[in-house]
Amino acid sequence: GQNIDQPTEMTATEGAIVQINCTYQTSGFNGLFWYQQHAGEAPTFLSYNVLDGLEEKGRFSSFLSRSKGYSYLLLKELQMKDSASYLCAVSDSNYQLIWGAGTKLIIKP
Amino acid sequence: IAGITQAPTSQILAAGRRMTLRCTQDMRHNAMYWYRQDLGLGLRLIHYSNTAGTTGKGEVPDGYSVSRANTDDFPLTLASAVPSQTSVYFCASSDSGGTGELFFGEGSRLTVL
Numbered sequence: 001g002q003n004i005d006q007p008t009e010m011t012a013t014e015g016a017i018v019q020i021n022c023t024y025q026t027s028g029f030n031g032l033f034w035y036q037q038h039a040g041e042a043p044t045f046l047s048y049n050v051l052d053g054l055e056e057k058g059r060f061s062s063f064l065s066r067s068k069g070y071s072y073l074l075l076k077e078l079q080m081k082d083s084a085s086y087l088c089a090v091s092d093s094n095y096q097l098i099w100g101a102g103t104k105l106i107i108k109p
Numbered sequence: 110i111a112g113i114t115q116a117p118t119s120q121i122l123a124a125g126r127r128m129t130l131r132c133t134q135d136m137r138h139n140a141m142y143w144y145r146q147d148l149g150l151g152l153r154l155i156h157y158s159n160t161a162g163t164t165g166k167g168e169v170p171d172g173y174s175v176s177r178a179n180t181d182d183f184p185l186t187l188a189s190a191v192p193s194q195t196s197v198y199f200c201a202s203s204d205s206g207g208t209g210e211l212f213f214g215e216g217s218r219l220t221v222l
Contacts, residue, residue, distance in 0.1 A: 004151065031208050042199060042213035043152075050208070087151070095207025096167070099151030 002026045004100035011106045020073045020103045028093020034073045035087040083107045115214035130185045130217045132200035140203045141183040145196040190221045
């Protein structure tokens with residue numbers, strides 16, 4: 001079966017760095033997405049990786065290793081507004097998205 | 110710019126009733142999707158449409174139906190609601206199928222009693 005694993009919850013301190021991991025087992029691979037979802041709101045797109053390596057976008061970076069079935073989202077200089085759930089999703093061989101359950105990130109002052 | 114609009118935003122419904130969740134997009138995206146989101150679970154695809162006039166079943170289609178008469182509208186119908194369909198429903202669209210960014214509506218919170 002297809003599976004996306006990510007930690008349920010993480011806590012970090014304002015101003016610090018946090019890394020949210022995602023491992024996947026899917027039938028085929030056409031890219032990996034990260035989305036941010038604030039409580040009670042819709043998910044919003046953060047990043048898309050289809051090749052191995054690190055993609056940097058401001059305070060957020062996303063890394064992919066296809067051989068290891070692994071990705072992480074790195075958030076730097078954490079701000080209180082980064083408190084949200086972070087969703088990992090993989091596009092499979094049929095270009096359908098398989099979603100992880102999300103990681104709830106709690107930022108403490 | 111509206112993006113994707115869903116209606117209603119919230120609804121309480123008696124079991125056995127018929128309900129249609131509306132979704133309209135103004136971005137001229139070909140692909141549209143309906144997901145449900147339940148606590149502790151990832152987004153689960155109910156139905157999708159790759160282009161106007163076509164629809165497909167997702168991971169959890171039972172009890173739901175969709176239509177795609179034109180590019181902009183993608184309504185989701187619960188023919189006879191059951192309590193297990195209590196959830197938050199998100200409509201989304203994309204211009205690049207499974208490799209493009211998804212744009213989500215604000216969600217419809219449905220409670221079936």
